[in-house]
Amino acid sequence: MRSNMRCHRFIIVIGLMALLVAQAGAQTSHYLASDPAVREMRESLDMPRPSTAGDAAASDSLPMTAPLNVSGIWHLELTDGTSIDLALNQSDDVLFGRGNVTAPPGLKQAAVSGMVSGSNLKLDVVPTDGMELYAISLDVSKLPLAGSYTRFGVYIEPQSGTARAAWMPY
Structure with a gap:
């Protein structure tokens, strides 16, 4: 009886191994496994990546500078x-805040968003009525702070001009 039971276990183990081998063979014949594009993608993912950790020359060639802080009160x-x-806030190189636009027929509250890159400041100011947008670009590397703007409106043609700015940091 014991030898019969051992024989059954042996047959079950052999059957499970045959099943695993057959399943592994079936996976390689899957249509994605034979696709050259998928194979190349897998090979490229398995390739070792060059490491720059601890390499002083690599870290010296790519200086990591913090963006210019331009948060504060702007006029x-x-x-x-x-x-x-505007009351302008900043997170990394992203700018956001709120303020007021004073133009005929009067004062309107506004939202502002933008980016700072080097000494260039780009702002999009939108009054809360959503009827116009002021796209403003300023060079903050020299005084006086100046740049250009374009006003886009729902019922008007785009109008461009120059902008002068004053800034009081927080």
Whole structure:
């Protein structure tokens, strides 16, 4: 009886091994396994990556500089007579905040978002009525702070001009 039981176990183990071998063979015949593009992708993912950790020459060639901090209170005068006052916040190179746009017929609250890259400041100011957008670009590397703007409106043609700015950091 014991030898019969051992024989059954042996047959079960052999059967399981045959099943595993057959399943492994079936996976390689799957249509994705024979696709050259998939094979190349897998090979490229398995390739070793060059390591720059601890390599002083590699870290010296790519200086990591923090973006210029331009958060604070901003006042802008546009050539069309519009003035814009902003409370500008910053996270890394991303700018955001709120303020007021003063232009005929009066004062409107506004939201602002933008980016700083090097000494270039790009702002998009949108009054809360959503009827216009002021796209402003400033060079903050020299005084006076100045740049250009384009005003886009729902019922008007785009208008461009120059912008002068004053800034008080937080």
